Amino acid sequence: MAHGRAADDMKIFVGATVIAAESDELAQARFEEYKAYADSEAALVHASASLGTRGVYKTHYQEGSIRRKLFGSDRLPASHPARWDSP
Helix, strand or coil: CCCCEEECCCCCCCCCCCCCCCHHEEEEEHHHHHHHHHCHEEEEEHHHHHHHHHHCCCCCCCCCHHHHHHHCCCCCCCCCCCCCCCC
């Protein structure tokens, strides 16, 4: 048992895909096309790789803003055209 449950306790990942169209017939046709591209084995491989890399769930987040995490600074460089106080 890991994390307080047996290995076979989790049976399925549930997901939802919304398929919109002008009519039920068009939505059904789009769904049929979608299924031609869907691969359940690939989805399981992707989920397994993601869970194996990231762990069960995140328990701590790095301090700081998203901008700092992505770009190393909380502010745009002075030369950036989107900065309101740029020259």
